[in-house]
Amino acid sequence: MTKGATLKRLPVAIAGLAIMAASAVTAETVAPDSVPIEDMELKVSLTGTPGDATVGRETFADRKKGNCLACHANEDLKDQLFHGEVGPELNGVADRWTEEQLRAIVVNSKAVFGDQSIMPGFYTMKVGVNVAEKHQGKTILSAQDVEDVVAYLMTLKEN
């Protein structure tokens, strides 16, 4: 009980730290849904460790992780077949969105686009009913996975 309460307060503290000295933050991982998405933005790094765009590119393409190509076309990965078209193309996505906005969209797109969005939330516990046992209590991506994917998305510039 007390542990839960402490965890809930922690992210607020981390948020404060992050604003003061983002690069110096090495504190604990932000728990899913503990920092609200506001005005389409999630300003706090989920881990305090900068994302690795090279790793993020792999996580993005990995069918068991991001599987982002299922719905989004992305020229940067044109060597991979069959890009989906359910979501918008991601070419130049960093020209259209900020890092804080992209983090919010990856974490829980429904908090940005509304409940009708088809896009799964990759770091939220607000999920559908009857979650399969092996996925219960887990997010699709880890906090660092999200930071890596966001770092990769920030490299997708056309301008």
Added chain:
Amino acid sequence: MAKVVKHVAVLFAGVMLGGSTAAFAGGPSDDKLVIDDEIEIITRTAAPEGHPLDEVISGWHYRTEETRALEADSFQNPGMLYVERGEEIWNTVDGAAGKSCASCHGDDGEFLKGLGANYPKWDEANNRPINIELQINACREANMEAKPYKFDAADQKALTTYIKHQSLGMPVEVDLTQGEMKSWWDKGEELYYTRTGQLNLSCATCHEDYNGNYIRADHLSQGNVNGFPTYRLKQSSMVSLHNRFRGCIRDTRAEFPAAFSDDLMALEVYVTWRGSGLSVETPAVRQ
């Protein structure tokens, strides 16, 4: 009007060939399904009253040219082997009563003509809807004194395919006025719009909101069930409706209900109704 639409489609095709590397088909194909140049299949029709979409479209339109051709030629359709096997079962005695299906229902196909187009039906005895698989099992137990088939047993799939095939080309129509069919329809509708699993998707998310679009290599259809049991190239096998329901739900990373459970029977009632007016295509061929 139709001509204009066709010209536009050709223009689009030209643009796509000249343009990007992506090969999106963009919506259902503009094609007609006539099996063996003889049996006209209704693959597009006006939606029934209360349906969220204007037009009901068979999954056939969302498949590749090659896959569509397989279904149009019964010599090439791999599902026809299951129809033949099903006919054998229909005529083979099984169980302590020494009867085959044909012993009571005949072997000329007359009894079965149109029957498969009107399932699921209301089952008074069990106070719930009944589909063809369950009807076969009920008959086996009560009249043949044979063991009921286990879910997805090869013979269950073959016999169901044979029975449905006897209604090939006839429009699907579910009678919601029987018994409590309407309340099962309501339950099915609720389930259709309920998001499941870690991926948080409902049937409607993909098949109502995004049909005609690609998810990876899969061209999303309206999810109509008029072709079930369906031959799926991916599995090189006949796939039953409840197997497909379970596969779709599993793909949302959810636990899936048991075959013939109340949830899946309700979903069968509702989803079958969504395809009202489409011809029975069994055995359809899909990706």
